[in-house]
Amino acid sequence: MTAQRVVRRAALGVVGFLAVVALVLSIVGVSLVRRSFPQTEGELELPGLSAAVTVLRDDRGIPQIYGDTVTDIAMAQGYVHAQDRFFEMDLRRHVTSGRLSELVGSAGLETDKVIRTMGWRRVAEEELPALDPQTRTYLQAYADGVNAYLRGRSPSEVSLEYAVLGMSVKDYRIEDWTPADSVAWLKAMAWDLRGNYSDELARARLSTRVTQAQIREIYPPYDPANAPILSAQAWSPRTAPGQVSSAVPPALGDSASRAAAATSPGAERSYAAAPSAGAAARAASTSPGAQRAYAAVDRALAAVPALLGRGDGIGSNSWVVGPQQSETGKPLLANDPHLAPGIPGIWYQVGLKCRKVSTQCPLDVSGFSFSGVPGVVIGHNARIAWGFTNLAPDVTDFYLERVRGDRVQRGTAWEPLTTRREVIRVAGGKGETITVRSTRHGPVMSDVLPEFADAGERSPTPRREGSAPLPEESFAVSMAWTGLQPSRTADAIFQLNIAQNFGEFREAAKSFAVPSQNLLYADVDGNIGYQAPGMVPVRTSAFPGSPPGFWPAPGWEETYDWQGWVPFESMPMAYNPAEGVIVTANQAVTMSQRPFLTTEWDYGFRAQRIDDLLSQATKDGGKVGVDDMARIQMDTRNQFAPKLVAALLEVPLAGPEDSDADVAFTREAQDLLRSWDFTTPADDSENGAAAAYYNAVWANLLRLTFDDEMPEDLRADGGSRWMAAVSALLDNPKSAWWDNRQTASITEGRNEILRQAQVEARLELTKELGKDPDGWRWGRLHTLELTHDVLGGDGAPGIVNRIFNRGGFEMPGGSSIVNANGWDASVGYETSWAPSMRMVVDLGNLDASTWINQTGASGHAFSSNYDDQAEDWVKGRQDPWPFSEKAVREASEDELTLTPERD
Numbered sequence: 083m084t085a086q087r088v089v090r091r092a093a094l095g096v097v098g099f100l101a102v103v104a105l106v107l108s109i110v111g112v113s114l115v116r117r118s119f120p121q122t123e124g125e126l127e128l129p130g131l132s133a134a135v136t137v138l139r140d141d142r143g144i145p146q147i148y149g150d151t152v153t154d155i156a157m158a159q160g161y162v163h164a165q166d167r168f169f170e171m172d173l174r175r176h177v178t179s180g181r182l183s184e185l186v187g188s189a190g191l192e193t194d195k196v197i198r199t200m201g202w203r204r205v206a207e208e209e210l211p212a213l214d215p216q217t218r219t220y221l222q223a224y225a226d227g228v229n230a231y232l233r234g235r236s237p238s239e240v241s242l243e244y245a246v247l248g249m250s251v252k253d254y255r256i257e258d259w260t261p262a263d264s265v266a267w268l269k270a271m272a273w274d275l276r277g278n279y280s281d282e283l284a285r286a287r288l289s290t291r292v293t294q295a296q297i298r299e300i301y302p303p304y305d306p307a308n309a310p311i312l313s314a315q316a317w318s319p320r321t322a323p324g325q326v327s328s329a330v331p332p333a334l335g336d337s338a339s340r341a342a343a344a345t346s347p348g349a350e351r352s353y354a355a356a357p358s359a360g361a362a363a364r365a366a367s368t369s370p371g372a373q374r375a376y377a378a379v380d381r382a383l384a385a386v387p388a389l390l391g392r393g394d395g396i397g398s399n400s401w402v403v404g405p406q407q408s409e410t411g412k413p414l415l416a417n418d419p420h421l422a423p424g425i426p427g428i429w430y431q432v433g434l435k436c437r438k439v440s441t442q443c444p445l446d447v448s449g450f451s452f453s454g455v456p457g458v459v460i461g462h463n464a465r466i467a468w469g470f471t472n473l474a475p476d477v478t479d480f481y482l483e484r485v486r487g488d489r490v491q492r493g494t495a496w497e498p499l500t501t502r503r504e505v506i507r508v509a510g511g512k513g514e515t516i517t518v519r520s521t522r523h524g525p526v527m528s529d530v531l532p533e534f535a536d537a538g539e540r541s542p543t544p545r546r547e548g549s550a551p552l553p554e555e556s557f558a559v560s561m562a563w564t565g566l567q568p569s570r571t572a573d574a575i576f577q578l579n580i581a582q583n584f585g586e587f588r589e590a591a592k593s594f595a596v597p598s599q600n601l602l603y604a605d606v607d608g609n610i611g612y613q614a615p616g617m618v619p620v621r622t623s624a625f626p627g628s629p630p631g632f633w634p635a636p637g638w639e640e641t642y643d644w645q646g647w648v649p650f651e652s653m654p655m656a657y658n659p660a661e662g663v664i665v666t667a668n669q670a671v672t673m674s675q676r677p678f679l680t681t682e683w684d685y686g687f688r689a690q691r692i693d694d695l696l697s698q699a700t701k702d703g704g705k706v707g708v709d710d711m712a713r714i715q716m717d718t719r720n721q722f723a724p725k726l727v728a729a730l731l732e733v734p735l736a737g738p739e740d741s742d743a744d745v746a747f748t749r750e751a752q753d754l755l756r757s758w759d760f761t762t763p764a765d766d767s768e769n770g771a772a773a774a775y776y777n778a779v780w781a782n783l784l785r786l787t788f789d790d791e792m793p794e795d796l797r798a799d800g801g802s803r804w805m806a807a808v809s810a811l812l813d814n815p816k817s818a819w820w821d822n823r824q825t826a827s828i829t830e831g832r833n834e835i836l837r838q839a840q841v842e843a844r845l846e847l848t849k850e851l852g853k854d855p856d857g858w859r860w861g862r863l864h865t866l867e868l869t870h871d872v873l874g875g876d877g878a879p880g881i882v883n884r885i886f887n888r889g890g891f892e893m894p895g896g897s898s899i900v901n902a903n904g905w906d907a908s909v910g911y912e913t914s915w916a917p918s919m920r921m922v923v924d925l926g927n928l929d930a931s932t933w934i935n936q937t938g939a940s941g942h943a944f945s946s947n948y949d950d951q952a953e954d955w956v957k958g959r960q961d962p963w964p965f966s967e968k969a970v971r972e973a974s975e976d977e978l979t980l981t982p983e984r985d
Contacts, residue, residue: 118241118942120165122976129983130157130226137162138974142961143939143947146433146970151443152216153223155434156456158980160227160259163430167453167941168232169241170426171263172256173871174454177387178266179203183508185247185254186872191508192385192531198504199382199518199525200566202273206266208568217573221261224456228259242943246873246882252510264455265572268596271452272565274390274421275472275597280383281682282480284796286376286634292791296818300788300807301682304670309686310693312600312612312654312664312671371556372482375528376634379480379559380795382530391422391915397668397684397902398471399715399917400600401692404662405608407700409707410926413604416711417460417469418917420902425868425888425949427936429919433970434458434579444580448965450919450933453941457575460921462931462965464606465582467923471600471666475618475679476630477564479644481523481637485558490521491638499526521560523637528559560637562644564617569595574615584611584657591615592650600666606925612656612664614671618679619644629681648677663700665692667900685802687721687898695900708930711922716958717900718762722805723776727755729812730779733836744841751775751844751855764861764894773860774851777896778843781907783808786835786842790823800907802898861892864905866913868937868952888937888949891956901958920960929969932960 122139135149135158145162149155163171176182180198182190197203210218237244237256248254281301288297390396398419408414421428429450434457436443449461460470489496500520507513519526570593577590587603591613594601598616603609621644624635635642654671656664668684695714699706735745735752758772784798787808798804811817815832822830830838844855851858867889874887893913895901904915921933934955940947954961964970 116944117239119945120162120942122978125979125981127983128157128161128227128230128980130223130230131980131982133982135980137978137980138970139976139978140964140970140973141975142431142950143945144431144433145939146435146448146964146974148435148437148967149443150437152436152445153219155436155445156220156223157227157230159432159434159451159456160224160229161231161980162227162432163451163453164228164231164240164259166939167426167430168228168256169243170871170941171228171259171454174267174270174389175259175263177389178206178270179263180504180506183506183511185509187509188511191506191514193387194506195514195516196382196385196527196530198506198516199527199530200561200563201518201525202269202565203262203266205566205568206262206269209265209570209572210261212568213570214573214576217576218261220456220576221264221572224264225259225261232256232258241941242885243870243873254509267452267454268571269565270389272571272596273386273563274388275396275599276474276477276563276565280380282476282478282631282634283376283380285632287373287380287793288796290373291793293818296791299811299814299817299819301803302685302806302810304673304681304683304685305806306670306673308690309669310665310689311673312656312666312669312689375482375557375559376480378528378531379561382527384795385531388422390428391420396421396472396474396915397688397904399667399688399692399900399902400469400471400602401663401665401667401696402469402602402604402610403696403700403706403711404610404658406662407696407706408926409705410924410930412606412608412924412926413467413610414706414708414711414925415462415467415469415602415604415610415923416715416921417471417602418715418902418920419460419470420904420915421918423866423868423913423916423918423936425870425874425886425937426941427868427918427938428452429935431933431935431939432458433965435967439464447579448963450921450935455575457579459575462923462925462928463579463581464928464965466584466587466603466605467925468578468587468604469602469921471602472668473598473600473614473616473671473679474668474682474684475598475616476682477596477598477616477618479523479562479619479621479631480527480634481521481560481562481642482634483521483523483526483558483560483637485526485556490558492522493638493640497522519558521558521637523560523643524562524566525560526558527561528557559634562619564598564619565596567595567617569593569617571595583607584609587611588613588655600668600671602664602666604923604925608925609658610662610664611658612654612666614653614655614679615650616653618648618653618677620646620648620677630678632681648679652677663693663696665689665696667692682803685806685898687802687805688900688902691717691719691721691900708922708924708932712920712932712958712960714900715917715920715922716894718895720760720762720773720776720896720899722809722898723758723760725809725812726780726783727758727760727776730836730840731755733833733840735837735840737837737841748841748844751847752840754855754858762860762864762894762896762899764859764864764892766857766859768856770860771856771858773896774847774858774863775843775855777860777863777905777911778847779839781911782842782846783835783839784907786822786830786838787811787819791819797908799909800897801904804907805898859892861894863911864893864896864903864913865889865911866891866893866903866916866956868949870943885943888952891952893956917955920955920958921963922960923963928965929962931963931965933963934960 131154133150135154138146147158176185180194182193400417402415405411430453432451433448434445436445439446447458447463449458451458484491488499502518505515574590574593581587581590594615595617601613603611621630623630624642667689669686669689670683735748754772754775761769762773763770788798820832870886893903895903897904903913905911906914919935924930935951938947938950964973
């Protein structure tokens with residue numbers, strides 16, 4: 083579920099009064115909306131500064147901050163973030179602290195229960211004391227800057243949203259910002275960017291509906307013959323099989339520390355099974371109680387807003403070209419993270435500069451930050467550049483727990499559950515107290531929300547032949563997630579910002595515990611590199627032939643506990659590979675079983691296309707420039723389409739009851755595919771018409787093939803896994819998936835489903851886009867609405883939507899395409915995830931680099947910088963990215979001086 087859907091659902095309680103707000107806005111609009119605009123020129127006092135700080139803004143409102151100390155710069159960054167984006171910051175901290183109900187009322191209660199159960203804020207507070215003192219100082223200075231901006235301002239003077247919400251949520255007061263608020267946001271980032279936990283529960287639920295063979299067909303293995311493996315020529319595992327990390331990340335809890343200190347000869351037998359468990363454990367999943375627990379967890383986790391995105395939408399492209407392939411003779415690095423769209427966008431562009439760079443003041447960095455977090459997350463300094471894509475290792479496991487009262491089974495004994503009470507306050511309503519229960523594995527997630535149906539009857543557990551099923555018994559499900567272990571990820575941001583070479587870059591990466599990312603690197607000396615960091619658990623597979631964590635495990639068997647963490651030295655890396663190019667697009671980084679990372683990589687369609695385009699550009703001594711890198715980011719070719727189109731064109735279109743006219747009607751649309759070049763533009767070209775028909779066929783094919791056997795919330799979204807699955811099914815016409823169970827008297831088969839998909843797509847687009855296929859356009863189906871997280875819901879009056887939302891963009895590209903404006907085939911053609919920003923860094927001339935954000939710098943709806951980058955972002959245009967002070971000053975339009983408070 084997207085952030086917009088969950089948080090807008092939570093905001094439905096405020097929709098009833100928005101008509102009144104519309105009237106108020108029409109009366110006092112100008113004074114009300116402008117009172118929260120920031121001062122960007124002149125001089126302001128900022129208590130706590132040691133010396134004056136200069137904030138230069140260009141015509142996009144992007145600030146470049148110049149100061150004499152790191153703490154002054156951090157304080158100024160906090161002030162500037164609060165000027166432009168405080169409501170977004172406040173919303174994020176309410177979500178991550180499990181306090182959304184305090185902001186939007188009782189509609190936020192389910193979200194709060196789930197996040198309080200996981201305890202994001204509690205973990206963030208535990209992390210703070212273990213952070214480097216310099217990081218803690220940086221976080222506190224940032225918070226001081228935020229609070230200096232808030233001081234003396236009413237909520238409506240901070241942001242227009244408070245004026246709207248204030249008509250429903252009375253007497254709301256903004257609390258001071260704290261360092262824990264910043265760290266808690268990193269928990270939300272880690273949650274959305276973890277491995278796809280939902281598949282573990284999905285397989286357990288599907289096992290009662292379809293055969294194990296069918297489950298394997300829709301979770302196909304990664305095929306290295308048809309998808310690239312990330313270049314890691316210089317890397318090889320340095321840890322012997324079975325060894326776990328002896329360098330435990332600081333601040334881990336007691337149980338994690340004990341596990342991390344252990345070694346187990348079987349810990350990394352990735353596809354081997356543990357010794358067979360007891361009969362009760364092996365038969366536990368035959369109980370409907372186990373399935374009810376799995377279903378309850380699914381429901382609970384669906385209530386967590388996807389603040390960055392979820393599912394196939396959590397992807398990214400990043401690649402680096404070495405000096406031999408670059409026009410500049412220095413590396414070029416490109417990055418475009420694919421996340422959930424919204425307004426304001428996820429990123430905030432900023433430069434953080436020491437006037438005189440020194441050991442005491444080392445900042446000279448520019449890039450993309452998160453409002454609410456100090457520093458630059460992705461970008462470059464004067465020496466190095468870095469980009470992120472999601473590694474997505476399996477860092478979340480679910481455990482079936484046998485609970486009796488306040489005790490949980492552990493081997494043959496019973497040990498106490500850990501419990502705590504959480505009090506949730508609700509604006510305008512009655513609060514609620516919940517009891518959170520935890521096992522040694524983690525919080526009991528099946529407790530959080532009432533159970534719901536569609537659990538099936540059983541799911542696999544290890545068992546011997548002849549073991550009897552258990553009688554009716556209730557179970558709980560606990561969750562182990564690396565993000566619930568205190569770590570030092572906050573240290574990594576500052577360390578990356580000041581790193582000067584690959585060694586320091588890797589040292590910074592060691593602290594980047596969660597979420598585990600692909601970190602791509604380039605420097606001004608011509609070096610390129612890659613590092614995978616993060617806490618990745620070592621554990622034993624519970625099922626023969628399955629990788630660890632593929633299915634929920636019986637929690638009472640100690641064999642399946644996490645054994646520790648994969649050592650940093652054993653994580654994949656590369657430095658100056660012979661190919662001179664490194665591409666990371668969420669594909670497999672290694673096929674080695676040691677260390678075990680995951681089996682659920684992206685299936686490599688984007689990575690292969692990027693690799694092909696770079697190979698074409700550098701063939702016969704060709705070179706790649708900044709503009710070439712930006713053009714590749716906008717590539718719209720569908721890599722899977724050639725195979726599916728070939729199969730579609732071979733299928734006879736005549737059904738048993740079709741007339742010649744019916745066949746001719748469908749063939750008019752099918753003919754679009756015959757000359758299609760497999761690109762997916764949004765325009766009215768022949769390729770745009772063909773793309774519209776192809777994608778409609780794809781959506782109907784998925785529906786006809788899978789919906790009869792899938793729960794509604796598990797239906798095919800059409801991403802890379804489904805492309806890989808259908809690719810294999812096309813070669814297996816006898817698969818049970820091709821038969822529609824809803825037509826009991828007919829066995830369809832592959833060709834009949836392919837025929838029906840084309841017929842249904844023709845009828846659908848005739849209704850949606852008109853009778854003439856030549857007039858169809860993919861962009862008319864594939865639109866984008868940039869919707870405000872709280873006040874942009876469908877139930878809001880038109881005037882409120884027009885104030886806070888932007889949209890109607892016709893989008894090219896699609897799922898598993900380089901220009902990844904993805905869509906969920908089970909929902910519709912609208913864009914569900916997209917490149918959240920784009921950047922190209924030229925290490926030969928940093929001032930020649932380019933960047934673009936999804937919306938704009940400002941979070942104020944009437945600001946000229948609220949959405950001023952959106953049109954260029956849609957069209958693939960990027961802005962110049964000035965870095966040197968000379969270039970920054972030439973581009974600046976406003977100058978604000980922040981001065982120490984006068985005595």
